[in-house]
Amino acid sequence: MSVKLNVASDVTPLARGLAVIRAFDNFYKPLSLVEISNNISVSFANTQSICENLVELGYLSKNVSNNCYYPTSLCLKLASGFFNLSPLLQAALPELNGICDSMEGNVNLIGYDQHELTLLFCTNSYQLGEFDVPGKSQNLLYTAAGRAILSHLPAMDVMSLIFSAERIPFTTKTIIEPKTLMGEIEQAFKNGFAVVSREQNGDTVSIASGILNDRNEPIGAIELTGAWEKLRWVKKRERLGKSVQAISSSISTNLKNDSLS
Template structure:
């Protein structure tokens, strides 16, 4: 039997449990009874109840009858990150320029375990079936943003991710096998970008490029995304790639002037 890892005396398991309760609520689970919170978090009902009662008293969770739901106070955490990291000055101007030049939605995202997490987003008035906002998470393997970040990670990290295959299939074009993903990542490293067509949902085409810090570590990615009724994938790559690369250079330069954000975006 393998020896257990020694417990870190600085690690607060109670804080971990409280945060897991907050993260359990999402678009599909806006309110839940205690039993569902316990299942979603893997906590015992007694522990989940103590976490919920504490969060209610702190103002982050409300109770309506036998069901619990988040309160607006949780937005304080996200707004504190956005304001302290200066994202509006570092990233948003270039994303807005991309949106104005192309009419596409434009985003900056980081990796969050097996997902991507939108950190900045500029949308258009055009309707896309899968809308996105700051804080939106999508599966890493089914997005151009996710694959372009994964392609420039270490071989050990890539292999650890591929070991989780087969990946969930969302359309007939979703890359689900480790072998196919390995080939895709090699192609991305060679050309420096990724483009996805109907991989997360039908009718969506996107293109993404990585963002590098001063150590040439890929810390994030930016993209353009739009409807397939507006443009073909080949035309998207031809017309958007130069604009994306220009925007990436500008954001990377801004990150060098504001290194605290670059440090924040790095996974390690």
């Protein structure tokens, strides 16, 4: 996923520096200057200058043996203020405390902003082949969290997002037809929760319900992710879906009450 720079000229240098840090979001290896340059659509010379500045500031490290770059632990400090002050986290964490053992999978708190999903909190009781950590990007179309959030957006916006997104058949169960995807999202709104079964991972089912702010706009979701063998039965999915919906509704209520105080 490339990083887009649609910003005013007076903030371009800052945007480019942040774009370099974001360039590593979906990679699990150090990146060369060419890879970073292609990812952020900036010239090689400018990318080299930005990377060297970030090395000097301590946000990137450079492997001198292959001239590849990777983020340092200092990048985590960029999120400290968010974790300290986020109304969503402050409202959600008390609700999530102590519920994980009864949910038969991972319970995740997903944030939503500018059509991007970000993992904010996870239990990791069920491993999906790679370790989920806060800050990881999530797929908007092929996660239950994404579809639960989309179910609260205007229909025309949802259709635009579906047609502009890359619809990849991750498995034989992946839904790629726009009309069918729209039907799944509409059903999520009727149910109060979304279910995605073996679409992104052949062994996984996810169930999610959206979190709304005081303007009834989606700002996140609670998502349960577990093994298909445990979550294959429709009645169990419905029961867990109602539980997830109850948690997300409680968080939404807390957010609305906090905005009034």
